[in-house]
Amino acid sequence: MFCWLLPLVVCLSPAALLSDGTAEREDYKHGRPYQELSDGLPCSWTCLTFTLQWPGGFCQSLDNISLCSIPPRVNKWLIHGLWPMKVMRCCSCWPIFLSDVQEVQELLEEEWPSLVKSKSNFQFWKDEWKKHGVCAACVEGLNSPLQYFQKCLKLRQHFNLQKLTHTHVTMTPLGHVLLQAALVCCRALEYGGIKPSCERPYKLSEVLNVLVPLIGDKCEIQCITDDQEREVWFQVKIRLSRNMTVGCDHHDDHPRTTAIYKGHPCPTEGSFYYFPIDHQRPQQPCD
Template sequence: MKMCCSLLPPSPLVIVSTALLLLMQPVVMATAGGGWEDAQHGCQGSELQGKELFCSWECLVFTLQWPGGFCQSLNNESQCRIPVSVNGWTIHGLWPQTRTSCRCWPLFHSDVQELEEELSEQWPSLLKSKTSFTFWKEEWKKHGSTAACVEGMNSPLRYFQICLKLRAQMEFQRLLEDAGITPSCDQPYQVEDVQKVLAPLVGQHPEIQCIKDEQDRQVWFQVKIPLSRNLTTGCVPHAEAGRRFSERSGLDSSSSPGHPCPRDQPFYFVPINHQRPCRPCG
């Protein structure tokens, strides 16, 4: 019996239906490590290889930076800028403490468009060479996409909303002022005194980070606040309970030039100077 094949081209309806079916299928890509990435939903496809790859972390670090200190950390001081609207602590990032990152969920401008005004004030780029959106995009790719395995942070919008809420809760500038800890070019401070003041908001174990300025002085740069997955303060991973976050962090170490301020040395809390960001004290 002969098999016959129609020589007529497929109808437009068939072509369109087939195209729609293809578009509805998730795009799945093999990674270098043998896992799988779902291009539409970030790392969710990696669950086939074991969710523990990206979600075994217990703690996050919420990091706030002081613009006056940040500018002191740059090798090229001409690169620093502090927007005139910025007069306090700004967000550096929210980092799951794990050595395995997802990096597989892209961020688009539309994802954060409704938060852009607030993010620009609370999470600005302080580098002339980097736009604020580029800064957010890098932080999301490196850290946010890994945090997305937690329900409350399982999209770019939710992740950045959480960061802004944490920033509002960690408004400790008034606490510092009430304790007499204010920006100054001449007044040194001690780590222990600052930790006591911040404890009601950030818990007992924040890491006060410094950099060295051109005068070889310790200058306050940022604060790293350990949080549990439910965003409460004071998280310490069971397996590494005795180690500092800066030592066990696999994701944030390369992006932070700071170091723990020495407990046996004073440090300086330099003011913000919008006109001369890298030379606030002249």
């Protein structure tokens, strides 16, 4: 048995070192290693942020907007990530392989594609797992790459910002509170009159009136300032407690957010734009 400190002890048998990695991948896929690595270490966080991004405004959030590319099939809000908040410590030594998420890969490509030219879909998922997923893995139901991404896809199904129909309202392991939140929402963006436009700016109160019944009043609507000094909506951060119920009281001071992205709360005074998606000119959809 070969061991080293990471700071947590990780041990590999000679067979594991000599194998093609299949057994190792299967162990990680089903969540077994975290129990071995954590050794009873409790979660250092109590809240998560489930973040959705709007492709029409996403490009403006990049330091180099020329890196942005929106695939032709993308025409809706996408997953950015599920991020534990106030993380003190977590294992950063848990690898992820494409085979770990193969059974949900098609859904991930639809709901969680990379919009950055230099980053493949899998690289995007891998980065999110390494930075955030491993921190969430101390909770049952999130304690493997597959379970983490499956949970994100279920959250995406519940939090459909553009349209909510009865087909989306089904009982799942997320619990009755999320189901109740979905039932309460009689209006999502499309039904509430909030539609992408280059001419029509929106006030924060207009957007919150539509979204709060669905995602709670502790959500954050994030904007970015474009090169013409316009406030552009590009992201929604939904506050969740550890048991995946809507709302949590901790402030979002997650230290592991990817540096390439930037943004701030949309202005409470004044207005902001909800740019349409332009696949040919993703960097300048309204110019």
